[in-house]
Amino acid sequence: MTQQWWVDGEEAAPWPADDRGLRYGDGLFETMAAPNGRIAHWDRHRRRLRLGCDRLGIAGPGDATLADDLERLDLSSPAVVRLLVTRGSGGRGYAPPAQGACRRLWQVSAWPQIDPAIYEAGIRVAFLHTTLARHSVLAGIKHLNRLEQVMAARELQSLEVDDGLLSDDTGAIVEAVSANLFVRHGAIVTTPPVSECGVAGVVREVILDGAADLGIEIRQGSVRRADVLLADEVFVTSSIRGVVPVRSVESVTLADFSTARTVREYVDAQAVCA
Numbered sequence: 001m002t003q004q005w006w007v008d009g010e011e012a013a014p015w016p017a018d019d020r021g022l023r024y025g026d027g028l029f030e031t032m033a034a035p036n037g038r039i040a041h042w043d044r045h046r047r048r049l050r051l052g053c054d055r056l057g058i059a060g061p062g063d064a065t066l067a068d069d070l071e072r073l074d075l076s077s078p079a080v081v082r083l084l085v086t087r088g089s090g091g092r093g094y095a096p097p098a099q100g101a102c103r104r105l106w107q108v109s110a111w112p113q114i115d116p117a118i119y120e121a122g123i124r125v126a127f128l129h130t131t132l133a134r135h136s137v138l139a140g141i142k143h144l145n146r147l148e149q150v151m152a153a154r155e156l157q158s159l160e161v162d163d164g165l166l167s168d169d170t171g172a173i174v175e176a177v178s179a180n181l182f183v184r185h186g187a188i189v190t191t192p193p194v195s196e197c198g199v200a201g202v203v204r205e206v207i208l209d210g211a212a213d214l215g216i217e218i219r220q221g222s223v224r225r226a227d228v229l230l231a232d233e234v235f236v237t238s239s240i241r242g243v244v245p246v247r248s249v250e251s252v253t254l255a256d257f258s259t260a261r262t263v264r265e266y267v268d269a270q271a272v273c274a
Helices: 020-024 042-056 063-072 147-156 202-209 225-229 258-273
Strands: 004-007 027-034 079-086 103-110 123-132 163-168 173-176 180-185 188-191 217-220 233-238 242-249
Touching (some): 020 079, 042 079, 063 103, 123 147, 123 173, 147 163, 173 225, 180 202, 180 225, 180 258, 188 202, 202 217, 202 242, 202 258
Parallel strands (some): 123 242, 188 217
Antiparallel strands (some): 004 103, 233 242
């Protein structure tokens, strides 16, 4: 698949150098899976985008505009779709323009090669030194300021693991580099809250909303290092990889993937219906 991009409805249009997303990270993005000709969980992605625009005070694109944009995308092959929305162009200085239209960038890329073995064998994770800053206004949304994740990914390159766990300045574990975290102790599954930092992932939301259907008690609560190391099961979730079990945390080995398997089947079924 040849990568596609559209700027404000124009194919392969240039990205202006005075765009506030480029200058200041003044915007948001959604990374979405389109494995079968349509975007999985589109309504949830759209709601999170709208929440982010409201939080940042950006006059985001309306539903009709987004629907028109979607009609232009070639999703005939499995793809990853990225929508970036910024406050648009502006002059010098941090202060946003009094009035201005948002800018939209859609990118469509080929579906990545994901080793199917990770769903059966699990992945290895480690605790990272990089921390996440707490900021309630920015917490949960997918704003463009991703330098913490860039530094975490850089740190991860020096480790012989597949992913890393990030904490805030209090030592509470928040999430993986680009995924949400779930830990199981006995019959209770816990995922860290994202009210002060971290991303409220779409797959995470699907799981929380589906707890009753799954027959699993799932809570949002504090997770510390000891909670991860003493867990009966650990798994991570993201829009592209879905639900991935963890087979080791540092030197601790985990062998039970049963809950992750059940949750993955549920999430995959929900994606088909989305």
